[in-house]
Amino acid sequence: MLYAENPVCRLRGLRSVTLGTPDPSISKDFYTEVWGLSAVDEDTDRFWLRGTGEEHHILKLESAPRNAMGGVTFAVDTPRDVDDAARSLEALGIPLLREPGVHDEASGGYSLALVDPEGRAVELSANVHAVVNHEPAGRRALPRKLAHVVLNTVDIDRATDFYTQVLGMRVSDWSEHQMAFLRCNSEHHVIAFNQAPWTSINHVAYEMPSIDHFMRGIGNLKVHGIEPQWGPGRHGPGDNTFSYFTDPGQLVCEYTSEVIQVDEDAWMCRTWKRTPELSDQWRTAGPPTTTVRSAMAGIEDSGFRHLVEPAREDYFLSGASLSGVS
Numbered sequence: 001m002l003y004a005e006n007p008v009c010r011l012r013g014l015r016s017v018t019l020g021t022p023d024p025s026i027s028k029d030f031y032t033e034v035w036g037l038s039a040v041d042e043d044t045d046r047f048w049l050r051g052t053g054e055e056h057h058i059l060k061l062e063s064a065p066r067n068a069m070g071g072v073t074f075a076v077d078t079p080r081d082v083d084d085a086a087r088s089l090e091a092l093g094i095p096l097l098r099e100p101g102v103h104d105e106a107s108g109g110y111s112l113a114l115v116d117p118e119g120r121a122v123e124l125s126a127n128v129h130a131v132v133n134h135e136p137a138g139r140r141a142l143p144r145k146l147a148h149v150v151l152n153t154v155d156i157d158r159a160t161d162f163y164t165q166v167l168g169m170r171v172s173d174w175s176e177h178q179m180a181f182l183r184c185n186s187e188h189h190v191i192a193f194n195q196a197p198w199t200s201i202n203h204v205a206y207e208m209p210s211i212d213h214f215m216r217g218i219g220n221l222k223v224h225g226i227e228p229q230w231g232p233g234r235h236g237p238g239d240n241t242f243s244y245f246t247d248p249g250q251l252v253c254e255y256t257s258e259v260i261q262v263d264e265d266a267w268m269c270r271t272w273k274r275t276p277e278l279s280d281q282w283r284t285a286g287p288p289t290t291t292v293r294s295a296m297a298g299i300e301d302s303g304f305r306h307l308v309e310p311a312r313e314d315y316f317l318s319g320a321s322l323s324g325v326s
């Protein structure tokens with residue numbers, strides 16, 4: 001589907017994700033006391049957590065009736081890029097949840113939020129508050145930043161069209177016609193779409209600085225009595241290591257490391273077969289547990305579509321009509 005002739009902006013990277021869950025304070029305790037993030041700010045039922053890298057926060061937890069993705073935030077270079085994007089989005093009939101402006105939340109900055117065809121909020125932000133990189137000198141297993149977010153989609157082709165045409169992302173690889181891995185910088189993927197019966201969040205991956213930190217992180221969780229639900233292993237597409245866990249709210253979190261860095265001029269997109277040896281090159285992971293499979297399927301999430309009015313009638317996708325699930 002043609003959404004746009006030209007992208008509305010140039011994304012510099014993935015900054016953060018917002019997750020809604022019924023009891024965010026229990027999840028916050030898990031992410032700060034076990035997973036390796038640090039709290040930077042909080043109010044009544046919202047928590048902003050950072051990694052050791054230079055983003056103000058990489059995870060925002062907020063209260064929601066059921067698990068949901070509250071939004072995903074990408075960096076653009078300047079406030080002017082945000083304004084230019086807003087004008088282009090308006091011309092394309094793509095709805096805005098929030099007009100461009102100074103954002104009064106914890107990280108500050110100048111941003112807008114658009115709503116994608118499955119109701120997800122996508123924030124474009126510049127000039128957020130700087131924080132000092134606080135990577136520890138030793139080998140403590142602390143995530144540095146977000147590596148990627150995987151999103152379940154009812155229409156993988158239309159999701160991919162939207163994020164490539166409108167947001168300028170590039171497809172790095174396909175996993176048959178089941179998953180699409182998209183990049184916006186040299187990282188092999190910062191977003192991946194997974195074809196599914198309904199729209200939901202599949203998982204959020206956190207980058208460990210090295211494979212040693214990755215293994216130490218898994219060990220640290222084991223010490224806390226938390227076993228991997230799938231992993232450790234090494235994926236084919238992206239070549240990154242993986243180990244998946246479920247948080248106290250049954251949202252899936254992943255430690256990863258060593259994702260491929262793409263040379264933009266030389267990269268050839270390929271379609272991977274979904275075989276056990278390409279799903280896990282090491283053959284150490286075994287099958288995912290039924291718990292993590294069900295958590296990855298997530299809960300149907302209509303997002304913010306009820307809050308906005310797109311200019312085009314056919315803009316929003318309906319999971320129910322495509323899947324027969326109501």
Ligand SMILES: [Fe+2]
Pocket residue numbers: 148150203205242254
């Ligand atoms: Fe992942």
